[in-house]
Amino acid sequence: MVLACLFSGDCAALAGELLTLHYLQPAQKWEEALPVGNGRLGAMVFGGVPEERIQLNEHSVWAGPPYPEPRPGGAAILARARELFFQGQFAQGEQVIQRELLVPVIEPRSYQTLGDLRLSFDHVGTVTNYRRELDLDTAVATTRYESGGVTFVREVLASRSDDVLVIRLAASAPGALSFRVRLARPDATVSARGNSLLLRGQAAHGEKNKGVNFAAQLRVHPRGGTLRSEENALEVKAADEALLVLAAATDYNKAAPLEPLKRDLEAACSKQLQAAGANFERLRRRSVGEHQRLFRRVQLTLKHSPNQDSPPGPMKATDANPALLPTDERLKAVRAGAADPGLAALYFQFGRYLLLGSSRPGGLPANLQGLWNEHIRAPWNSDYHININIQMNYWPAEVANLSECHEPFFDFVEGLVPAGRRTAGEMLGCRGFCACLTSDVWRWTVPYGSPRWGMWVMGGAWCTQHFMEHYRFTGDREFLRRRAYPILKEASLFLLDWLVSDPATGQLVSGPSTSPENGFIGPDGKPVTLSMGCSMDQEIIWDTFQNTLEAARDLGIADDFTAAVANAMGRLATPQIGSDGRLMEWVREFKETEPGHRHMSHLFAIHPGRQFTFENRPEMMAAARKSIEQRLAHGGGHTGWSRAWIINFWARLKEGEKAHENVVALLAKSTLPNLFDNHPPFQIDGNFGGAAGMAEMLLQSHATVSIPETEGGPASAVPLIELLPALPKAWSSGSVRGLRARGGFEISLEWAEGALTRATIRSLSGRPCQLRYGGKTIPLHLKKGSEARFDAQLARAS
Secondary structure, eight states: OHHHHHHHTOOHHHHHHTTEEEESSOOSSGGGSEEEEOSSEEEEEOOOSSEEEEEEEETTOBOOOOOOOOOSOHHHHHHHHHHHHHTTOHHHHHHHIIIIISBOOOOOOOBOOOEEEEEEEOOOSOEEEEEEEEETTTTEEEEEEEETTEEEEEEEEEETTTTEEEEEEEESSTTOEEEEEEEEOTTOEEEEETTEEEEEEEOOBTTBSOOOEEEEEEEEEEESSEEEEOSSEEEEEEESEEEEEEEEEEOOOTTSTTSOOOOOHHHHHHHHHHHHOSOHHHHHHHHHHHHHHHHTTOEEEEOOOTTTTOOSSSOOHHHHOGGGSOHHHHHHHHHTTOOOHHHHHHHHHHHHHHHHHHOOTTSOOOBTTBTOOOOSSOGGGGOEETTTHHHHHTTHHHHTTOGGGGHHHHHHHHHHHHHHHHIIIIITOOSSOOOOSEEOTTOOOOOBSOHHHHSOOOHHHHHHHHHHHHHHHHOOHHHIIIIIHHHHHHHHHHHHHHOEEOTTTOOEEOOSEEOTTOOEEOTTSOEEOEESSOHHHHHHHHHHHHHHHHHHHHHTOOSHHHHHHHHHHHHBOOOOBOTTSOBOSSSSOOEESOTTOSOOGGGTTTTTOOSSOTTTOHHHHHHHHHHHHHHHHTTOOOSHHHHHHHHHHHHHTTOHHHHHHHHHHHHHHSBOTTSOBBSSSBOTHHHHHHHHHHHHHHEEOOOEEEEESSTTOOEEEEEEEEESTTOOGGGOSEEEEEEEETTTEEEEEEEETTEEEEEEEEESSOOEEEEEETTEEEEEEOOTTOEEEEOTTOOEEO
8 A cells, every 4th residue: 555655646645745855863064954934034943852953044134334336437447458458468458457447355244144043952761753854835844753752843934924933842742841942143132021032233243344233032922831031041841832933123224225224123023023923823824825825836746767776676665756765865865876856856846945935025135045044254245146146046936937036136136226327437437237246235336356256247237137037927018118128228328338349350349357257378378367258248248238129129119229239239249169169258269277167157148048049049059068068078067056057058958868967966966965055065046046957958938939920010039938848868757837938828748758748838928939849839829818738749639
């Protein structure tokens, strides 16, 4: 019966395991703890016995200014440097930029932990039957064990509905629950009053970089027993169960970050706690319902073959379904060569879970660690790197049917515009707005630090791509008119002024700029990093201009500005193919200083761009393939997020087996025990990039084809929706429900033995597309709200 259940997948318990991370021991370090989050409040649950640590975060707890400011008068410096670069004096030109233009580094200024919630339990006897788990479907972290003949259960959730962290402690025997609870954080004060603990402090680095003021208040509601308050702790004795509810507040003002909110933070916490109440079942029901409203939009099943990679001898239950193994054991098995497609599906859903937990409307965007950070000074300040990392965070937002989670990113990028105008105008002599390598909640935008990573002004333009993608997926014309087109225009104005004519070709080129964050050997034999017309810059500019013109056309806008963009587009230098068949990273065939560099910046046009596709430039796709092979042959993809990007590249190249090799490599080499991505150290972008890459393997819609709008009328571009474009053999049978495609479509697919068996296409916009599977392509134009089903030959099915 057990084996029948395992093979059929009909058991509810087994179905639950498919969306559960579970372990048979407490977390010993932070990278083993389990995350919960509601977009603003987050926690890492260790599941310790007898001491429990629940590390806390609130998304706006950041150390403060000073931060880099624009250095005026850069236009003349740029003109002098550009002349040197055009003359082939790369090292001299780079020295001018380093010495005279780039602003010095000012740091740290880190995103910080809110603190720790510590629980000490008075258990008697040996701990047995221990299990901790995170259920992605409910967003509840549970710890369960037995001690002294009593079963103890802890449940932790971060409620979006009530905006509080909720912890329920329960025991199977009356009066068996006794514990002490406290809040702790360096440089913060903690006080106890009644059934409450209050933590207060200010994010800073010692006496410098004074930033956000914060408060957290914990209320303890025991059932039965006694509660006693100490100076900075609460003690509960002989209770049946207890409910702990935590609220947090800061004075960060998202509308005007340099003008802190004037509010009583303790009163704000008390008000939130009063509204939340003390009914656990109600809190849990509301939290789970809100989470599932979004999380359950997409389901992914990748079926496991029980005979695949099984060792000789009698079959165990875990051979039939590895989901029964603890998650850390599954990772070890993958490292040892075992096949576990279900772990890949779990990783995909974990990526969606993390985006739901770290980015919700009205809040701040997911940073380098999403929401979860235990440090006072985090690696790279846990900031917003905008030379790929924050963009990668949002690659799955639209295709994985979490469009609402994209909104904090849009808010953030729009918030950069005022500072970006200052940088563009005062420092670079250009109109419009730009943003560079990195920023944070204080919204600065200047190029700074080292030329290798700091002299790059394409971050703002790249971010605007997401606005147009949101429109393509949703068809929201009001968003296009009110938000997407204005910021595309701001970015394009900057690029129009930033571009200069290359004296050798007459074409428009960007620069001086790094190809993040690689370097090359210049003509004089010296290693340098800056050049004119590097491929990534040119590709981002092409993408921005193309998006601007497409948005203007859809809005019926044709004016002097759009004419200027179209003219510049026609003169724009584009990447070339080198003598070795690779897509060139720079305008000349320079030798890389690091052939295995983690960034593959010059392949932007393949992904996340769409400048080159098999439909329009197959020769460039072939050149991109050679570039990837060369980079991997020299050790590329050695960081988590870089490996995730490679999955997306191979998916776009329709190489399912190579994409899957890198999914396995991501799991085996760059995944921590709790499934967090390992850069190293932990960086969340690889989780999101990996999830997006898996979606790309199953569904693509970035390419377009031209069709006549009417008989003899002008042609228009419609999305080409390709089903299972990079399906690997290891995923030979499975199904996915609820992925989104450009043009406003929701897609569900079923396949077996490597072939499509059923596709359901639902139109959310009423717009046309072309549908492709294998070698067959058909036109499709459904009414808004209607759906159609197709078989493997793309014939209509009932």
